[in-house]
Amino acid sequence: MTLCLKPINRDIILGNKNIFLFFLCAAYSVPSFSESQDNKFGIGFGAIYNGVGISYRTKYEKIYNYYSVGCPRAGYGQSSGFMTNCGIGYSLLVADISKENNHGVVGSVGVNYVNSIAASGVAYTVGINYVYFFDGVDGSGWNIQTGPIYEYFKGRYDLAGIIGFGYQY
Numbered sequence: 001m002t003l004c005l006k007p008i009n010r011d012i013i014l015g016n017k018n019i020f021l022f023f024l025c026a027a028y029s030v031p032s033f034s035e036s037q038d039n040k041f042g043i044g045f046g047a048i049y050n051g052v053g054i055s056y057r058t059k060y061e062k063i064y065n066y067y068s069v070g071c072p073r074a075g076y077g078q079s080s081g082f083m084t085n086c087g088i089g090y091s092l093l094v095a096d097i098s099k100e101n102n103h104g105v106v107g108s109v110g111v112n113y114v115n116s117i118a119a120s121g122v123a124y125t126v127g128i129n130y131v132y133f134f135d136g137v138d139g140s141g142w143n144i145q146t147g148p149i150y151e152y153f154k155g156r157y158d159l160a161g162i163i164g165f166g167y168q169y
Contacts, residue, residue, distance in 0.1 A: 038138060042066075044166020046145045047108040047129045050089030057168070064104070064137065066091040072112060072125060072151075085123060087112030095137040104131040106145070114153060123153040129162065140169055 038059040045052045053070020066089075073085035089110035097103050110125040127149035135141030145164040150157060 040140070040168050042143075042166050042168040044143070044164060046131075046162060046164020046166060047089075047106055047127050047147065047149065048091045048093070048131065048145065049164070049166055050087065050108075050110045050112070050125075051085075053089075055091075055166075059138075062094065062096040064093040064095060066093065066106075066108075068110075070110075072110065072149075073114075077116075077118075079118065081117040083114070083116035083118075085112050085114045087123075089125070093131065093137070101136050101138065102133050104133065104137055105129070106131050106147075108149075119154060121154055123151055125149055125151045127162070129164075133168070140167075142167055 040057045042049065042055040042057065043053075048066040048068060049055050050068040050070035051072030052074075053068050055066045055068040058065045058067075068089040068091065069087075070089065071084060071086040074083065076082050087110060089108060091106050091108035093104045093106040095101060095104040097105060106129045108125070108127050108129065112123045112125065114121055114123050127147055129145045129147030129149075131143055131145040133139065133141065133143045143166050145162070145166075147162060149160050149162050151160070
């Protein structure tokens with residue numbers, strides 16, 4: 001168990017073995033991960049995917065936990081060159097806000113490593129989003145989400161609106 005509690009190096013980028021070790025350890029550290037038949041994988045863009053990414057969902061009663069690996073930003077700029085912003089995220093979704101069980105409110109946090117010619121370092125994100133699941137929160141199918149995301153990077157705060165979508169298996 002002490003291996004799972006080892007801090008992850010701040011130079012994590014998508015594809016690093018440490019990220020997968022972290023999620024493997026987390027999957028066996030919390031009883032709800034292994035006891036529930038309602039766990040699901042997802043792929044998409046938005047808060048529950050930490051940008052463009054994948055997620056693993058666990059359920060406890062009407063509370064859903066999403067653990068994600070993704071990239072909120074990637075691109076190329078003439079002055080900054082190729083830039084990546086990838087990392088891990090956690091989202092907590094509450095789904096009992098309607099009788100249909102298609103609606104949810106999600107709070108999310110992310111820790112991402114920014115790597116570009118202009119700047120490198122750790123960026124932190126936090127957001128509150130609304131999510132609509134077309135086949136219900138417990139079903140497999142498409143979802144859409146919207147809401148604000150705040151990012152902190154090197155003393156600067158940025159606010160962005162997000163419209164996301166994804167598929168839950």
